[in-house]
Amino acid sequence: MGTLPRTASRTPSYILRSVIALSCLSLLFIIYKVNDFASQTKTVAGHNLDPTPWHPFRPKTFNHDALPSRAYKLLQCSYLACRYTNSKGNATTQDDEDHRRSATSVAKPPQCPEVFRWIHQDLEPWATTKITPAHIEQAKRYAAFRVVIYKGKLYVDLYYACVQSRAMFTIWGLLQMLKRYPGKVPDVDFMFDCMDKPTVERSGHASMPLPLFRYCTNDAHYDIPFPDWSFWGWPETNIEPWDEQFQAIKRGGQETTWRKKQLLAYWKGNPDVGSPVRKELLNCNDSKTYRAQILKQDWDEEAKAGFQQSSLSKQCNHRYKIYAEGYAWSVSLKYILSCGSLALVITPQYEDFFSRGLFPKVNYWPISANAICPSIKSAVDWGHGHVPEAQAIGRRGQEYMENLNMDRVYDYMFHLITEYSKLQDFKPVPPNTAMEVCANSVLCLADDAKQREYLERTRAKPFPGPPCDLQPPDGNLINKWKKEKAAVFQTVEDMNLVNDIPEPVP
Numbered sequence: 001m002g003t004l005p006r007t008a009s010r011t012p013s014y015i016l017r018s019v020i021a022l023s024c025l026s027l028l029f030i031i032y033k034v035n036d037f038a039s040q041t042k043t044v045a046g047h048n049l050d051p052t053p054w055h056p057f058r059p060k061t062f063n064h065d066a067l068p069s070r071a072y073k074l075l076q077c078s079y080l081a082c083r084y085t086n087s088k089g090n091a092t093t094q095d096d097e098d099h100r101r102s103a104t105s106v107a108k109p110p111q112c113p114e115v116f117r118w119i120h121q122d123l124e125p126w127a128t129t130k131i132t133p134a135h136i137e138q139a140k141r142y143a144a145f146r147v148v149i150y151k152g153k154l155y156v157d158l159y160y161a162c163v164q165s166r167a168m169f170t171i172w173g174l175l176q177m178l179k180r181y182p183g184k185v186p187d188v189d190f191m192f193d194c195m196d197k198p199t200v201e202r203s204g205h206a207s208m209p210l211p212l213f214r215y216c217t218n219d220a221h222y223d224i225p226f227p228d229w230s231f232w233g234w235p236e237t238n239i240e241p242w243d244e245q246f247q248a249i250k251r252g253g254q255e256t257t258w259r260k261k262q263l264l265a266y267w268k269g270n271p272d273v274g275s276p277v278r279k280e281l282l283n284c285n286d287s288k289t290y291r292a293q294i295l296k297q298d299w300d301e302e303a304k305a306g307f308q309q310s311s312l313s314k315q316c317n318h319r320y321k322i323y324a325e326g327y328a329w330s331v332s333l334k335y336i337l338s339c340g341s342l343a344l345v346i347t348p349q350y351e352d353f354f355s356r357g358l359f360p361k362v363n364y365w366p367i368s369a370n371a372i373c374p375s376i377k378s379a380v381d382w383g384h385g386h387v388p389e390a391q392a393i394g395r396r397g398q399e400y401m402e403n404l405n406m407d408r409v410y411d412y413m414f415h416l417i418t419e420y421s422k423l424q425d426f427k428p429v430p431p432n433t434a435m436e437v438c439a440n441s442v443l444c445l446a447d448d449a450k451q452r453e454y455l456e457r458t459r460a461k462p463f464p465g466p467p468c469d470l471q472p473p474d475g476n477l478i479n480k481w482k483k484e485k486a487a488v489f490q491t492v493e494d495m496n497l498v499n500d501i502p503e504p505v506p
Contacts, residue, residue: 077444115357233454252313
């Protein structure tokens with residue numbers, strides 16, 4: 001007897017279409033959520049950050065990758081790069097281990113340069129009150145980001161974007177300091193502003209001084225100076241990492257002997273930065289009346305031309321080089337001094353961490369900010385009549401910068417952070433809004449090939465020994481330095497009013 005054939009059950013077509021549609025909707029929802037999450041992820045490169053409101057600048061633009069690709073990159077760099085590094089045991093190399101093992105063979109560390117004494121002076125406002133969580137929270141109003149070093153790792157809480165790659169290279173410098181002194185950097189919590197002018201005025205914060213790290217300061221502010229980003233390179237202007245750039249400039253200065261250098265005071269820079277000093281300096285561009293050659297620098301045009309006319313090592317052909325502050329202090333001071341020419345420094349309103357160790361008529365010649373052009377002429381005429389003395393001052397300025405190599409820069413960072421940590425009356429812990437930053441995450445976010453190149457070239461190794469030996473506080477000595485500088489500045493001001501300048505050498 002035959003049996004009826006069995007028919008296979010079929011899924012109705014409408015169910016299959018529904019499953020496909022639901023899968024597509026789920027995928028679109030996931031993509032939307034990922035993109036939304038990425039659009040809220042702040043990075044050291046400046047993603048999803050507004051410019052600082054106290055110093056507005058043109059918002060950053062990034063590579064126009066497709067949205068999913070851009071979102072994946074932000075999530076990969078921000079949330080996965082450091083986890084991978086940690087899982088690899090921080091990628092310690094055999095070379096690093098060799099450096100550590102050799103530590104016992106290192107002689108007693110040298111004494112730190114005298115300028116390091118300013119660390120104690122900068123932190124003196126908190127010597128009695130200590131630094132409390134309230135200080136940190138109040139300083140946030142003036143900060144672009146917050147730095148927390150916790151158990152040897154770096155965490156950053158980002159509030160605003162910094163111009164160009166300042167934040168990225170500053171944070172990279174902190175990472176290299178941790179790499180250089182593994183296990184030695186204490187836990188610390190501080191606010192940082194990466195723009196130019198100091199903001200925490202002593203007159204308005206005397207009852208509660210606020211600790212805020214930045215690149216420069218002066219006597220009217222509490223801001224704490226810290227080495228600027230360009231020590232690790234400034235890719236937007238084609239300026240290389242400091243140790244390499246210094247050697248290139250020094251070689252450039254040696255290509256022309258002192259006798260053959262042009263007998264003019266030379267300045268080349270951007271006058272359009274809101275600097276009254278630089279605007280006034282443009283009026284001095286007269287080789288006969290003021291013995292000066294003043295040139296404008298358009299960085300946008302230079303970038304298009306491949307920086308052919310802005311090489312710092314090719315700007316050492318004059319006996320005299322002028323330093324003029326920009327919107328505030330300028331990174332150009334270290335490059336000007338590096339030439340070995342007589343640096344003519346227009347009396348600055350701001351100082352960075354190392355410039356406070358420079359002395360007028362020892363490392364440079366001071367120029368009156370109240371009579372810039374006549375003062376430049378007087379300085380050049382003096383140099384013509386005192387050739388050995390002018391050359392010696394230029395050489396001492398260059399030697400000062402040569403001694404400020406990256407070893408000393410890292411030492412300054414280490415000692416400043418260490419002394420600061422001693423003033424904290426709390427145990428630093430990364431806030432929930434902070435993200436761990438590591439070398440891999442920073443490199444991952446570097447959009448530009450030159451950025452990545454400079455970052456890679458400035459990777460530090462564990463140093464086989466302790467940092468330099470920091471001197472104890474000495475407020476009387478620092479006050480003595482201030483008085484000596486003020487006396488020289490006044491002498492130069494008086495000299496500009498007298499016409500007994502030596503005749504120029506034919």
